Amino acid sequence: MPSHIGIVALSPEGSSFCYRLIGRRASQVDDPALRPFISLHNRPFSTYVEALEREDWEQIAALLRDSARVLADAGADFCVLPDNVAHHALPIAEVDSPIPWLNMISLVAEAINQAGCETVGLIGTRHVTYGSTYQTVLGLKGIHLKVPDKEHVETINRIIFSEAIYGRVRPESQQLVTDAIKSLGDNGCEGVILGCSEASLLTAVGDTPLPVFDPVELLAEAAIDRAVGEASSV
Secondary structure (H helix, E strand, O other): OOOEEEEEEOOHHHHHHHHHHHHHHHHOOOOHHHOOEEEEEEOOHHHHHHHHHOOOHHHHHHHHHHHHHHHHHOOOOEEEOOOOHHHHHHHHHOOOOOOOEEOHHHHHHHHHHHHOOOEEEEEEOHHHHHOOOOHHHHHHOOOEEEOOOHHHHHHHHHHHHHOHHHOOOOHHHHHHHHHHHHHHHHOOOOOEEEEOOOHHHHOOOOOOOOOEEOHHHHHHHHHHHHHHHHHHHO
């Protein structure tokens, strides 16, 4: 029987991007009998934003756990979270979770290690850039993390919340993000983490001056690998 992937959704744009990626990968699985089922559950994105503004990680974890319960009731075998900053609350959400989670941040760290990068840059919202979502996991693996200067951080935060989460990023905004990535390369970074679930919108296709680590793409690949592996072992 096919495995069942649950997606815990926050930002509508970022979560739908994750769903599309997983769906495309699923359609490419050779054996139709191994192609996984996919379910998505969301609560209003504003609920998470309000909790994030208060830095109420317990509330964010409770929301994540509630979605996991809904997905488990729908038959999901495990769940994925395509949002970067909410991963800060994942260790709390995993307590009493009815199904296991794939950790996107750990997947990124593994990919950076495999690429042989020792120093990487990070762009994302202000909370992701200055928080410990990536810093702790990468630091434990000996990976040095650098962030853009304050002006670039504020610019990218504005672009994400005023454009990307609504599914549109202007070319001039994409250029500003590209400039920030270039500055990270000038500062010794060998690659950059696009720490935003709407990462595909932030830069023009093929226009990044550094190798890119897209967490949502890595999560989608890992979800399919796990789902096919579990279904094959039954």
